[in-house]
Each structure stands twice: as structure tokens, then as C-alpha cells.
Amino acid sequence: MTEMNQDEARVQALQGVVERVTAWQETAPEGTIRDELTKALHEAGVTLTEEQQELVVEQISHQEEVDVELLADHSGEGGPA
Incomplete structure (x- = not known):
């Protein structure tokens, strides 16, 4: 898989995670x-x-938008999708 494809896969995976957690977070x-x-x-x-992870939890709990592309770009110790 090329680097671009790995990046795209990571963004898509992170987007799916954020959507899943956000879907029921209201209560x-x-x-x-x-x-x-x-x-x-x-x-x-x-x-x-x-x-x-703490940032994402805070953003979701405050019903703020999570920038998954920024998370993917600044993965630090984070791993690939």
C-alpha cells in the first residue's frame, strides 16, 4: 500500500471511529x-x-467537530489503520 493510501485508510478508519462514538454520546x-x-x-x-484520545473524548463530549484529518496527519505515536 502506498503512503497516500495508508494515510487515506487511516483517515477513513478514524472517521468511522468518531462517527460510531458520536452517534450515541449525547447521554x-x-x-x-x-x-x-x-x-x-x-x-x-x-x-x-x-x-x-483525551482531545477526541473532550470534543465528542462537548459536541464539537473532530478533525480526523488533523489527527491522522499528527499521529505522533499513533499507528496506521
Whole structure:
């Protein structure tokens, strides 16, 4: 797989994770959002740094938009899709 295809796959996987967690988050406490995010990332085969995960949890819990392309570009210790 080329680097561009890996990047696209990572963005798509992260988008799926964010959509999944966001879909039911309205009544969920942050701890539940964090647990579901961790589970969804694992199932998608994608990793994020602890800092990235905390940011995503905060954004989802405050009903803010999550910029998955930015997450994918700044993966730090995060792994590929």
C-alpha cells in the first residue's frame, strides 16, 4: 500500500471511529465515551496517543467537530489503520 493510501485508510478508519462514538454520546458520561473510543480504535486497528484520545473524548463530549484529518496527519505515536 502506498503512503497516500495508508494515510487515506487511516483517515477513513478514524472517521468511522468518531462517527460510531458520536452517534450515541449525547447521554453518555466522559468515561463511557473514553471506553467506547478505546474499543472502537482497537477494532479499527488504529492507535492514537493518550493526548489525542483525551482531545477526541473532550470534543465528542462537548459536541464539537473532530478533525480526523488533523489527527491522522499528527499521529505522533499513533499507528496506521
